[in-house]
Amino acid sequence: MNHTISFTVNGIEKQVPVRNADTLLHVLREQLGLTGTKAGCQNGDCGSCTVLVNDMPLNACHMLAVEAKDKRITTIEGFQYSPIQEKFIQNWAIQCGYCTPGFVLNCHALIEQCPNADEAMIDEWLDSNICRCTGYEEIKQSVQEVLQWRKTGEIN
Numbered sequence: 001m002n003h004t005i006s007f008t009v010n011g012i013e014k015q016v017p018v019r020n021a022d023t024l025l026h027v028l029r030e031q032l033g034l035t036g037t038k039a040g041c042q043n044g045d046c047g048s049c050t051v052l053v054n055d056m057p058l059n060a061c062h063m064l065a066v067e068a069k070d071k072r073i074t075t076i077e078g079f080q081y082s083p084i085q086e087k088f089i090q091n092w093a094i095q096c097g098y099c100t101p102g103f104v105l106n107c108h109a110l111i112e113q114c115p116n117a118d119e120a121m122i123d124e125w126l127d128s129n130i131c132r133c134t135g136y137e138e139i140k141q142s143v144q145e146v147l148q149w150r151k152t153g154e155i156n
Ligand code: FES
Pocket: 038, 039, 040, 041, 042, 043, 044, 045, 046, 047, 048, 049, 050, 059, 060, 061, 062
């Protein structure tokens, strides 16, 4: 059965016909063309499909599109030149880039929600995302540097 749902994606209101079993990941990629959200495991294990739903990072492969009704979705296409993206580039926290959109959105949520996050919390928070290429150190360093900048106003 098809439903037409309304939600906001990257600040733009959308009305999209969806089937009961369509995941949010499917709708974002196949119907809205937002392929920055990556389909990795499609099983809730890798975090490559992370998007922000009302500012909370969630796996789009584990959310039905109908659950997104009236919610605010942010994908990587809605981000431009955020401090964490700049730090990823500066610190070479990217290799193939497949995991990067999910990491950027999850790191951004961490920075916004836990401005005093210590190393243990950063480790735990980012545990939901897998990268097959880089070490994780450059990614964590990027988070720490943005947190430091937020606190002191000093950027490396
Ligand atoms: S594709 Fe969603 S968690 Fe891997």
